[in-house]
Amino acid sequence: MQNNTLPSVKGKLDSRELPVFCDKYNKFHAPPEFQRPEAWGKNERKEYLESLLLNRVEGTFTFVDIERCIDRLEKAGMVGTEDHNFLIGEKREGHEYIVLDGNNRLLFMNQLINNEWDFPVGKYYYISDDIDGSLDSFTVRRGKQNFSNLPSRVQKALNNRLCYSSEYMQITGQGMSDVFCNLNKQVAVNAQEFRNAKWVPWADYVREIRSKIGKTLLTRMFKQYITRLRGDEFIVDCLDLVLNAITIDENGEFSYSSINQSSKDNLYLSSWDDFDNEYYFDKFVDLMDYVEKMFQEGILHTNGKLVRTSLIRNIYWMMCNGLETYEEVAIALKCHEEYEDSDEVYESASPLKDPQTFKDACRGTGPDNIEICHMIFQKIITEVEQTLLNDEARRLEGLFTQ
Numbered sequence: 001m002q003n004n005t006l007p008s009v010k011g012k013l014d015s016r017e018l019p020v021f022c023d024k025y026n027k028f029h030a031p032p033e034f035q036r037p038e039a040w041g042k043n044e045r046k047e048y049l050e051s052l053l054l055n056r057v058e059g060t061f062t063f064v065d066i067e068r069c070i071d072r073l074e075k076a077g078m079v080g081t082e083d084h085n086f087l088i089g090e091k092r093e094g095h096e097y098i099v100l101d102g103n104n105r106l107l108f109m110n111q112l113i114n115n116e117w118d119f120p121v122g123k124y125y126y127i128s129d130d131i132d133g134s135l136d137s138f139t140v141r142r143g144k145q146n147f148s149n150l151p152s153r154v155q156k157a158l159n160n161r162l163c164y165s166s167e168y169m170q171i172t173g174q175g176m177s178d179v180f181c182n183l184n185k186q187v188a189v190n191a192q193e194f195r196n197a198k199w200v201p202w203a204d205y206v207r208e209i210r211s212k213i214g215k216t217l218l219t220r221m222f223k224q225y226i227t228r229l230r231g232d233e234f235i236v237d238c239l240d241l242v243l244n245a246i247t248i249d250e251n252g253e254f255s256y257s258s259i260n261q262s263s264k265d266n267l268y269l270s271s272w273d274d275f276d277n278e279y280y281f282d283k284f285v286d287l288m289d290y291v292e293k294m295f296q297e298g299i300l301h302t303n304g305k306l307v308r309t310s311l312i313r314n315i316y317w318m319m320c321n322g323l324e325t326y327e328e329v330a331i332a333l334k335c336h337e338e339y340e341d342s343d344e345v346y347e348s349a350s351p352l353k354d355p356q357t358f359k360d361a362c363r364g365t366g367p368d369n370i371e372i373c374h375m376i377f378q379k380i381i382t383e384v385e386q387t388l389l390n391d392e393a394r395r396l397e398g399l400f401t402q
Contacts, residue, residue: 028099122140339379
């Protein structure tokens with residue numbers, strides 16, 4: 001819920017021609033707390049360009065006026081609060097506006113008018129007269145593909161396109177989170193993008209982990225781990241598995257629950273105070289280092305394919321539940337692969353579920369899948385311990401026989 005003592009307040013809807021609009025909002029920022037990362041590819045850019053040309057772009061850009069909001073917070077006696085410090089930080093970075101809706105559109109429009117984007121070669125149609133709707137055409141040829149190369153009549157038409165914006169002059173961090181979520185309820189924003197916008201410590205924590213392991217570990221599993229926050233959701237899957245999906249009561253009895261969107265939403269709403277965040281963060285860093293070393297040593301190889309997320313998620317659970325050293329994890333990986341290659345089936349406690357192989361169990365995140373996976377995790381950890389004991393026994397035997 002939004003802070004009732006300081007409601008969000010925005011000004012009237014405003015409109016400006018495209019180049020004037022881009023100039024006004026030139027110093028904008030899309031904080032990761034309230035935005036999906038830039039996700040447009042060439043197809044999305046071309047589609048939006050065609051909408052601009054045909055003057056059929058709909059939707060309002062939503063901004064936060066940083067300076068005015070700081071002033072409102074200070075007048076409300078909120079100096080030094082998390083909300084005030086957040087906006088002060090944005091200002092110190094040289095930002096004047098926060099964009100809550102329209103980040104990809106604004107990035108593309110700036111690229112367009114600044115000749116940073118090349119038009120695909122081909123024939124285009126555009127509305128040359130906004131009043132009578134006259135349709136005209138032009139052709140983009142190879143080597144003449146940016147905005148300044150367009151016929152002057154086309155440049156004029158695009159420059160005359162109106163862009164609409166609303167600006168918040170008073171808003172808190174929670175207010176920005178609420179606005180982002182409300183704006184995106186009617187569009188294809190996924191569950192992780194909604195979680196990312198929550199004004200809670202878990203959202204910051206997941207982004208911090210992604211920043212640390214993204215370029216090394218997440219790229220092993222995702223072609224674009226930033227797109228649609230796929231990497232973030234993997235991190236949340238790992239945390240949900242370790243913290244919630246497998247639990248043990250005071251009598252030593254295990255219980256199992258699904259990893260799904262509801263469970264991950266609940267994770268973001270759970271208590272932060274009792275969570276040992278440094279421990280689990282460090283485990284992700286160790287996981288990153290170990291996986292990279294296993295690639296370098298040829299222990300882990302995928303023949304150019306992406307690593308299965310279930311494998312890395314399972315290794316993470318075992319690292320949080322007994323495995324510590326690189327040697328232990330390397331042995332566990334080999335055991336994991338052997339169990340996945342086996343045709344042996346295992347039964348969960350549910351009488352309604354058919355027996356599954358470990359490989360099949362890894363493909364799902366229901367309670368029965370989790371139960372079978374946990375059964376194998378325990379077997380692997382035991383086998384790792386036994387392997388190390390056997391290696392040590394052989395080492396000692398060798399010393400005595402020398």
